[in-house]
Amino acid sequence: MSIDTIEGTHPAPGAEETGKAPVLEVTDLRVTFRGFNSNPDVTAVRGVSYRVHRGEVLGIVGESGSGKSVSSMAAMGLLPDHASITGSVRLHGEEILSLDDRAMARKRGKVISMVFQDPLSGLTPVYTVGDQLAEAVTTHDKKTPKAKARERAVELLDLVGIPNPENRYRSFPHEFSGGMRQRVMIAMAMANNPDVIICDEPTTALDVTIQAQILELLRAAQRETGAAIVMITHDLGVVAGFVDRLLVMYAGRPVEMGSVDEIYYGSRMPYTMGLLGAVPRMDLERQGALVPIKGNPPSLTDLPPGCPFAPRCPIARPECEMAEPELLQVGEQPSAETIRATSEEAGHAPAQVKDTGERRVACIRSGEIDSNAWTAQDIYPVPDIAEFEGYSSDREQRADMLRVRDLIKHHPLMKGAVLKRRVGTVYAVDGLDFDIREGETLALVGESGCGKSSTLMEIMGLDEPQRGSVEVMGRDVSTLSKADRFALRKDMQIVFQDPMSSLDPRMTVFDIIAEPLATHKVPQEEITRRVYELVGLVGLDPEHVTRFPAEFSGGQRQRIGIARALALEPKLLVLDEPVSALDVSIQAGVINLLEELQAELGLAYLFVAHDLSVVRHIADRVAVMYLGRIVEIGDTDSIYNRPSHPYTQALLSAIPVPDPEKERGRAHIVLDGDLPSPANPPSGCRFRTRCQKFLTLSAQDQEQCTNTEPQILPANGGDQGTACHFAEGREGVR
Amino acid sequence: MSTSTDTPTQGTEGQAPTVSPAPSRFKDILHQLLGTRRVIIGLVMLAVLALVAFLGPLISAWGVSERDYLNMLQGPTPEHWFGTNRTGQDIFTQATAGLQKSLLIGLLVALISTVVAALVGAFAGYFGGFTDRVLMWIADLALVLPSFVILAILSQHFMGASGWLILVVLLGGLSWMVTSKMVRGMTISLREREYIHAARFMGAPPRKIILRHILPNMSSLLIADATIMVSTAIIGETALSYFGLGVQPPDISLGIVIADGADFATTAPWMFLFPTVLLVLLVLAVNMIGDGLRDALDPATKSRR
Amino acid sequence: MGKFLARRLLNYVVLIFIATSFAYVLAATNLAPRDYFEQMQPPPDPELVDAQLDTLNLNDETPLAQRYATWMSGVLSGDFGQTIQGGSVTDQMLMKAGVTLRLIVVATLLGSFMGVVIGAYAAIRQYRAFDKAATGASFFVLSVPTVVIAIVIQVAAVTANDLLGIQFFRYSGEYTAGFQGEWWEMLINRVYHAILPTLVLALALFATFARYQRNMMLDVLGADFVRTAMAKGLTRRKALFKHALRTAMIPTITYFTFTFGMLVSGATFTEKIYAWQGMGAWLIDSIARQDVHVVAAVSFFMAVTIMVASLLSDLLYAWLDPRVRV
Secondary structure: OOOOOOOOOOOOOOOOOOOOOOOEEEEEEEEEEOOOOOOOOEEEEEEEEEEEOOOOEEEEEOOOOOOHHHHHHHHHOOOOOOEEEEEEEEEOOEEOOOOOHHHHHHHEOOOEEEEOOOOOOOOOOOOOHHHHHHHHHHHHOOOOOHHHHHHHHHHHHHHOOOOOHHHHOOOOHHHOOHHHHHHHHHHHHHOOOOOEEEEEOOOOOOOHHHHHHHHHHHHHHHHHHOOEEEEEEOOHHHHHOOOOEEEEEEOOEEEEEEEHHHHHHHOOOHHHHHHHHHOOOOOOOOOOOOOOOOOOOOOOOOOOOOOOOHHHOOOOOHHHHOOOOOOEOOOOOOOHHHHHHHOOOOOOOOOOOOOOOOOEEOOOOHHHHHHHOOOHHHHOOOOOOOOOOOOOOOHHHOOEEEEEEEEEEEEEEEEOOOOOEEEEEEEEEEEEEEEEEOOOEEEEEOOOOOOHHHHHHHHHHOOOOOEEEEEEOOEEHHHOOHHHHHHHHHHEEEEOOOOOOOOOOOOOHHHHHHHHHHHOOOOHHHHHHHHHHHHHHOOOOHHHHHOOHHHOOHHHHHHHHHHHHHOOOOOEEEEEOOOOOOOHHHHHHHHHHHHHHHHHHOOEEEEEEOOHHHHHHHOOEEEEEEOOEEEEEEEHHHHHHOOOOHHHHHHHHHOOOOOHHHHHHOOOOOOOOOOOOOOOOOOOOOOOOOOOOHHHOOHHHHHHHHHOOOOOEEOOOOOEEEOOOOOOOOOOOO | OOOOOOOOOOOOOOOOOOOOOOOOHHHHHHHHHHHOHHHHHHHHHHHHHHHHHHHHHHHOOOOOOOEOOOOOOOOOOOOOOOOEOOOOEEHHHHHHHHHHHHHHHHHHHHHHHHHHHHHHHHHHHHHOHHHHHHHHHHHHHHHHOOHHHHHHHHHHHHOOOOHHHHHHHHHHHOOOHHHHHHHHHHHHHHHOOHHHHHHHHOOOOHHHHHHHHHHHHHHHHHHHHHHHHHHHHHHHHHHHHHOOOOOOOOOOOHHHHHHHHHOOOOOOHHHHHHHHHHHHHHHHHHHHHHHHHHHHHOHHHHOOO | OHHHHHHHHHHHHHHHHHHHHHHHHHHHHHOOHHHHHHOOOOOOOHHHHHHHHHHHOOOOOOOHHHHHHHHHHHHHOOOOOEOOOOOEHHHHHHHHHHHHHHHHHHHHHHHHHHHHHHHHHHHHOOOOHHHHHHHHHHHHHHOOOHHHHHHHHHHHHHHHHHHHOOOOOOOOOOOOOOOOOOHHHHHHHHHHHHHHHHHHHHHHHHHHHHHHHHHHHHHHHOOHHHHHHHHOOOOHHHHHHHHHHHHHHHHHHHHHHHHHHHHHHHHHHHHHHOOOOOHHHHHHHHHHOOOHHHHHHHHHHHHHHHHHHHHHHHHHHHHHOHHHOO
16 A cells, blocks of 8 residues: 655645645535435535635534534545535545545545544454554554564553553443543544544533543544544534534534534624523523524425525524525625525525635624624524412422432343353442422433432332332332322423433324323313313424424424423422423524423422433522442532532533633533442442542541441531542632 | 312313324334335235235136036136146136135134234243243244144044144144243343333333333234244245145135146146235245334334335 | 363253153154054054064053153163164164264355355445345255255256266265175265265255354444554454454354254155165154164154253353353
8 A cells, every 4th residue: 555645745735825835625515315215415515615724623423314424524535425515525635535535545544534422333343452553553554563563552452541551452342431432532532643633523422521531532633633624523522622613504504613612602693692692501600591492403305495594593584585595794895785686597506615714604694693793592482480389498498209219229140141141239329318399400410330220210100129218209119009100100200311312203292292191091081171271382383283293303202202201290290301302593492391390280209310400590499429328419509619528520621611711711610430330339438549639648537438338417517418438619600 | 188179171182183294103104104115016016915815716717626627728818817737727716716715724823823822922021030931931832843844643633624724723832932032031121111110110010011011012013923923824825835734625725726737847837827926926925924024113124214 | 160161961861751752752653663564565463563573662552651751771881772674773763863963064164154245345345246146045045944945956967967978976875785895986986976965955044054153243233342452553354353253153153053943854854865774864764664772762852952952052152252251
């Protein structure tokens, strides 16, 4: 195989005006997937242009289906055959879109490489991670001796922070955690010191503390290789502190482009403004209701002529629907009259301007927004959410909805698919205490594997726990008769995370919402009345009740799930990550709905989440879980302002804030390693193996952490308790 | 709840007044099926074959076992469309009557085995633990039992007018195991779906969850599998009958007619050719439908087209 | 690990024991060895028949439990009793098992290998000419019963021989009766006879595997890890063969167990039609002869082969898939 000769030798044509050649230049990229079986074609990318220079980080932000991933896959030559791609992709000035697979393969992983979203399925399950990593080296240099490639692979594993790389070389992907697999993927992308690394949602599937590690690693990788990075994400927090320039995509096209600060502090595109307003903020004490963007992104099969965001835009004008606005500098947009005049020319597709580095917006009212200095709150109607006024303001006076005492759930750890056998015990939930009062929201937060879901299942099962007690509405579930248990289910219902799998695809919306009523033998006329009432309550169109779940978007489906949960008029609603599968703009609407329902119906919520920003927005009290135990519990403001457990501190610090300036100034506490296995938790304090505080303690104090399990004790005065021998008040995130 | 009293409260599900006809999933599947050429061809072929099977013996001038002593071992003539065998029986009448029996056997066996497989698999998968171990052990045992031997030993009971029904029950009882394991696997994954949890947490009993949520959600696969089972049963019956261990004379099936003809395959090819072609067409048609159904109904394969 | 393997093997032994016993009881209650003797010409003396049945442990006047106990105690010491004509079942079983196994093993290897290769390649060339041809061919083969395939190939061989004027294709027996020669000539003679029946069995297996492998391969074609492999610089073709095919083989291995039952009965028909003296042909003949012991012995053989196939595929699975290794 010949070694490519382009590296930094030929200046790219057309690069003179900036004086610096971009490493990667994408111009007017368009991707269409041909439809099979009389399905219509899908145009996923409709004209994307950007350029990245050496050492620069470009962020591409957009919701699912905005075409952000497809455009980068197209640049890598990874799209299937039935995708037709037009435009131009230049790598060091060389056009690579027209290269055949063999020539393109020589570039991939060598000059341009990619880190994908899902590390769990990204590695071939049947080869060792080391061999897969070594393959990245040998593919590009067939002459590399095996031992040499192996050496390099071990070196790379070490570089990305895999402990004990010599031994871990022989591990298979399934033996690695998600975070470690993502490290391997990054090592693979770095293996040949590429000039561009495209990161496609590299941290989306990971927990916050692991996300912080990976972002740190990517920063290091960039320093190490000096590569240009294209960072694709939907998370406005991740990009805020990480990228230099930002490209916002909607419906396959860039709608706004500029430096990070320009966009975060002065967006001139209603979509971007709404997006920023819809994000719950962990760093703001009283954010008020979130900005909901109504409607859903358009289908990419048959777009109407105008601005694709116009149907959802609060300040859309008739002209917006006439022609798609071009990506122009603020103030350069044509006037309404010009648009009316030119829109007569049918088939007017906006020309794509080359990315010249200036700030550009695709909105005909961007000039107006700019001159009036409108913010999201100005242009979007934000609901006013009242507080529920039925309960005593004193928490102690209110009735218990749920009281959990010393709850335990251990299950057997099985091994082997061929020879299945028990090899240990998973201490999924290991002594949990908390209570929820009327009208109150308790958030149970923690990373995956901390036992949140097991706790929910144990509570919802209403069976006698292995140890400890669960009291619902003041009744101990272990004393319930079968009939009592059935009756009690009315008072406590659940909303699930995944709007795809939480509704039976074979049932109509009507039947889904009616199911709990029918199960509890409610008369038929009453069911019908109630279903329509609920449909209105959660903001769905009553005409849609005969449709099937598949015909609804994620947000609507989540509303159906909420309607089903409310059918029996429960007093306590258990919410299992109800918004984590939704896009930001949709998520805001569902969060607002939950808050409205609580205010209207006086519900109590047990809200399980891993997203601490959402939690701060919605919860009254927070319980932080780690390896089956609560490490800190208290009212939301206390926890966020004065976290006293080192884990809570690390967790809060790990979350990126969608505010570039703040984010650049923050010091993140990056925890070491992964969550230990719940089958083999550390002795004493379970967090000590990763604790940043533990490292600073004297040997004697460390011994206490190792030997004695800390109990929850009050901290900071007020409603806050911490399970740490050395708890402290620490200033939270400002 | 005091709110939103202005939402429509009258009308039942069926007559909810303003409801526009929603595109249902069923229509979607139908649309997709009709777009699949294989299914169309298969359905047309099957319809024609069924017509031949049920009308053939009626329009033929000859009875199934009636002998034409003047025309023995004779090729196709206007009198005997498919020719005659060495005892002068009309091949057309025999083949169509055999086709009819083969078709009936295939359908019934598929029905029995699919119902058994669905119930056993769903209960084993949903309950897990002891129930699962017992049911799957039985399935394993049934897999080890040499079904061919059992059928062969019991073949003497297939005599008489309704003897073939015993064959049907046995064939069905010996062919549910693989499907039931598939159903069990799917049930285990469905059991962890959130809508199943939701049903459980609203108090629905397990039997209801299985019948209302689990089985309907794999119905498409069950239908596709049942279709494939039809062809498997037809093939199995043919093979048994070929060795005289299946349908017993004077009852007739395609296997018997083919067995008769096989010895004359070189000297009197019509005796072998016509029934064999009918059999192959029948199995082909059923397979085409089943295969198309599976592609159209299985969400996992949808991405492939 | 050893303990768990032992437990699994014990479960297999129990299943085989039950299956064999079941077959014995079914055969003993449904077959009528007495009729076999009474139909002889000239009709033998009833007392003689009784005596003969008693020696063979086939007398229906002896309680079933007693006959079963006698038979089973023999089986446990490796003696499967006597055939109705007085020969040793065990001896004949060993001989005939060899014939059947030869057919099955060769056909399995041949058919599954061809099926996997062609199925995988068809998946890569999805909707191209090769895929359409391979899919069409396997679809057609699957729609034709093994019996019909066997007969058609036999007829074709006869016709071809007639046209050629020489016995080019051999379609009857395992070897030419009375053929004498060097050991390698004997071998060639046997191979010659084995070609057609092996082909018949392999054909059906090939079709099953080609279809299954194609589907499995299509499932992994779009997998993330194939994309990763390409992203690090492998060409599509190489990524598919090195990463996708290897992973897509795993479910095919488990599928093997399910097809094995079909294969055993397919072997029965093939043996009978091609006049091979294997287990399948033996079974059909012995049912006609009301031979209880042979029927039970064949059941035992079939149960053992199915269990061995299942164990083999489990081991292969564990070998191919590191995720289930213990």
